[in-house]
Amino acid sequence: MSPRLMALSEKFKAGIQKDPSWIIEQTKRAKPGPMIYDKKIGMTEAEWAEYQTAIDPGNLRVAPQFTGDVKIVRDKNTLRFIATDKLAMLNDSWFDLAKNEVHIAEYVLPFVQETTVGTATNVYGSSWKAYTWEMHDPQVDDFENLDFEKIKAMKKLTVFNVQLGKLDKTGQTFMKLKGQSIVNGVSKYSFDTPFFFQE
Structure with a gap:
């Protein structure tokens, strides 16, 4: 995620946290297509248009934040991960292949x-x-x-x-x-x- 998109996302998050019930109601009433601008969103109308363009699925791409080594261990009916540093969250998850x-x-x-x-x-x-x-x-x-x-x-x-x-x-x-x-x-x-x- 680009620094600009991160900044706009933080503004949006801060705006909707001020009145979470408002955003839920807007989501319920939303019609197909982009959400209509409202100052409660927490950004200017120009920023909202920029944000909408940036988050369009056709424009978004996952980008690597970090890389590292992960060992995948298969033991009969399980698949486990052994990782360190920022990838260590993988260690808390494992697959039970039989179930x-x-x-x-x-x-x-x-x-x-x-x-x-x-x-x-x-x-x-x-x-x-x-x-x-x-x-x-x-x-x-x-x-x-x-x-x-x-x-x-x-x-x-x-x-x-x-x-x-x-x-x-x-x-x-x-x-x-x-x-x-x-x-x-x-x-x-x-x-x-x-x-x-x-x-």
Whole structure:
């Protein structure tokens, strides 16, 4: 992410944190296409137009932030990672191949879906296919339709998502780890980190 996009993203985040219920209502009422400018967004109209262009999926690309060595160890029915430094977060996750589950710390993520993206108009710049494992604690049946008030009423929500796939353009394997913890309506942590593997 460019320094400019990071700065605009921080302004947007600061703007919507001032009134989270407003952004949730805007999202519910939104029509297809880009969100209409409002000063509550936390930036000028020109900055908003620049931000919208920058975050268009056709313009965004994942760029490496750091590189390092990761050892992948397969032991009968498990796949584990051994990594250091900034890649050490991989050490907390492992695959149970027999049960088709992913484990992150004490959480178990069941397999949920296979995804195929047939166009290169995405952050990877390639068509791709991936498998996804996901969990919510507490378990929520209609997770996609949770609104801010329901999340606040839950007191606590933890979500983890793992995606493992292959890029068609390069044949490169990727894994994306995504997680969020919300306590009393406040985000305690949130990450969405892609990893690209090569031999």
